[in-house]
Amino acid sequence: MSKAETHMTPIPTQWVGPIQFRGNLVDGPVRVPMTTYETPLWPSTARGAGVSRHAGGINVTLIDERMTRSIMVRAQDAASAHAAWQRIEARFDDIADVVRSTSRFARLLQLNRQIAGNLLYIRMECATGDASGHNMVTKAADAVLSWILRQEPSLSYASISGNLCADKKPSAVNGLLGRGKYVVAELDIPQRLLRRMLRTTAEQVVRINTEKNLMGGILAGSLRSANAHFANMLLAFYLATGQDAANIIEGSQGFVHCEDRDGDLYFSCTLPNLIVGSVGAGKGNPMVEDHLAAIGCKEDRPAGDNARRLAGICAGVVLCGELSLLAAQTNPGELIRAHLELER
Numbered sequence: 001m002s003k004a005e006t007h008m009t010p011i012p013t014q015w016v017g018p019i020q021f022r023g024n025l026v027d028g029p030v031r032v033p034m035t036t037y038e039t040p041l042w043p044s045t046a047r048g049a050g051v052s053r054h055a056g057g058i059n060v061t062l063i064d065e066r067m068t069r070s071i072m073v074r075a076q077d078a079a080s081a082h083a084a085w086q087r088i089e090a091r092f093d094d095i096a097d098v099v100r101s102t103s104r105f106a107r108l109l110q111l112n113r114q115i116a117g118n119l120l121y122i123r124m125e126c127a128t129g130d131a132s133g134h135n136m137v138t139k140a141a142d143a144v145l146s147w148i149l150r151q152e153p154s155l156s157y158a159s160i161s162g163n164l165c166a167d168k169k170p171s172a173v174n175g176l177l178g179r180g181k182y183v184v185a186e187l188d189i190p191q192r193l194l195r196r197m198l199r200t201t202a203e204q205v206v207r208i209n210t211e212k213n214l215m216g217g218i219l220a221g222s223l224r225s226a227n228a229h230f231a232n233m234l235l236a237f238y239l240a241t242g243q244d245a246a247n248i249i250e251g252s253q254g255f256v257h258c259e260d261r262d263g264d265l266y267f268s269c270t271l272p273n274l275i276v277g278s279v280g281a282g283k284g285n286p287m288v289e290d291h292l293a294a295i296g297c298k299e300d301r302p303a304g305d306n307a308r309r310l311a312g313i314c315a316g317v318v319l320c321g322e323l324s325l326l327a328a329q330t331n332p333g334e335l336i337r338a339h340l341e342l343e344r
Contacts, residue, residue, distance in 0.1 A: 011035045013240055013287075014042045015166030017049040019320055022057035025183075025312035029053070032317050033240035033291045034233070041232055041321065044328070048320025051197050055189045058319055060312035061149075063182040065274075067133030068174075069141040070123040072162030073148065074154040084152045085113050088122065091151075097131040098147050099140040103131030105303055106140045112177060114164055120155070121164045122148075125178065129303040132180070132244065134167070168246040170253060175224040179250060180275035181311035184268060185319040191263040197244040198327035202265035203259075203325075208330050209256050225253045228329070230271070233321040237314050238276070241297075243289035254320060258330050269319045276314055278306035 018029035022089040033044060052058050075081035088095070089111060096108040105128055112123040124144060128136045142160055149155060166173055174180075194200055231252035238245050250273040258267040278297045283289065292298045297310045 002230055002317050011037065011239060012039070016042055016317075018053065019049040019313075019316045020053040020055075020057040021060065021312070021316055023059040024062070025060045025062055026309055026316065030295055030316070032237065032295060032313060034236035034317070035239035036230060036232070036236040038236075041236055043055075044324040045317060045321040048322075051189060051193055051323065052187060052316070052320060053153075054193050054197065054344070056188055058185050058187045058313050058316045060183055060185045061094065062308055062311065063184060063272075064178045065127070065181045065296055065311075066125040066178050067128045067137045068123055068125050068165045068167075068177075068179050069137040069160075070121050070164035070166075071141050071145045071148075071160060072164075073120050073122075073145070073152075073160040074158045075118045076118055078115055080154060081115045081118055084155055085120055085122070087152065088148060089113070091155070095144055097148070098143050099124070099126060102140045102143050103128075103136050104234045105131065106136050108140075110177075112164075119162075121162045123177070127304070130278045130305075130307040131280040132247070132275050132307075133280075134244065151295075152154045166247050166250070168244075170223045170225075170249060172224055174250050175253060175272045178198075178248070178272070180273045181272055181308070182272045182316045183311050184206070184270045185312075185324070186266070186268040186313035187319060188261075188322075189265040189267060191265075194265055194327075197205060198324070200327045200330045202260040202263055203269070204330040205265055205326055206258050208326055208331045209258050212326075212329065213256050223253065224272075225268070226323050227252070228253045228256070228322055230254050230269070230318050230322065234314070234320045237317050240288070240291050241276070241295075241310065241314075241322045242283045242285055242292070243276050251275060254318075256326070267314060267319070267323055269322055271315055271318065274311050274314060276307060276310045278310050289325060290296040 013035040017031040099108040107127040110125040234248040263306040
């Protein structure tokens with residue numbers, strides 16, 4: 001095999017659902033593709049999907065969306081870096097014009113800065129249409145970096161990416177300032193469905209979320225994360241829909257919040273860093289294109305709407321899998337029995 005030759009590695013895929021959605025972002029039933037070697041993930045997520053159909057549907061709210069890149073420059077000292085930043089910040093509109101010139105869809109939303117010693121880090125946050133936007137924002141950042149070095153000759157190049165992005169690494173900055181789609185998926189589950197479909201109660205689910213996800217996460221030193229296994233559903237959905245799989249690192253930094261409402265269960269999954277796109281790298285694969293079309297994310301819509309729908313569906317998949325696993329863990333022995341039966 002030559003070094004340049006590419007071949008396809010098969011990974012099992014199943015369609016799960018339909019998951020029932022309601023609301024403006026996604027509405028109605030959606031069957032979803034999940035690509036994984038962890039075969040119990042399909043029936044477990046399907047169980048959560050069944051609950052969504054009987055409970056009236058998952059509502060997904062889009063809180064924010066942006067893609068980031070942080071350029072880094074060197075100054076003589078911290079005072080010089082701070083003075084340069086003040087001049088750069090004052091010319092936001094000029095920088096926005098530079099960003100706009102690099103793409104039909106890239107739009108500058110915000111600039112943030114950090115200064116460490118003589119190093120100035122500038123975090124660019126941009127809208128990127130239907131693309132997840134990694135390359136789009138890097139191209140814009142490269143143009144902005146060149147513009148800054150022309151305007152501020154006392155500064156020198158350090159890096160096109162200074163890690164304040166923060167790309168494919170756990171961090172606090174992404175949850176605080178945003179990277180990707182910030183979405184919240186919610187489901188109200190009646191008491192009777194909890195007993196019949198999940199063999200649990202609202203009280204038990206709330207308790208295990210507190211004791212496992214929250215307290216266990218604190219003891220483990222988790223960073224802006226309190227969930228059982230968001231990464232499982234994210235990876236399966238990312239692979240099936242042509243996403244950059246490494247983005248599950250920041251994508252899985254999310255939270256479960258649930259409440260016992262007089263025996264009924266309010267259950268939510270918050271994903272502040274969900275990085276998905278319906279166009280761009282990875283989407284040329286015929287299987288991926290078919291999957292995206294089947295879930296309604298290749299429609300003729302205004303720029304960005306297909307990616308928003310994709311993010312909403314992804315959040316619903318995460319909720320279904322998370323709900324099912326937490327319910328299983330309220331019953332001693334259920335988790336291992338299911339894995340042994342399904343994997344052997």
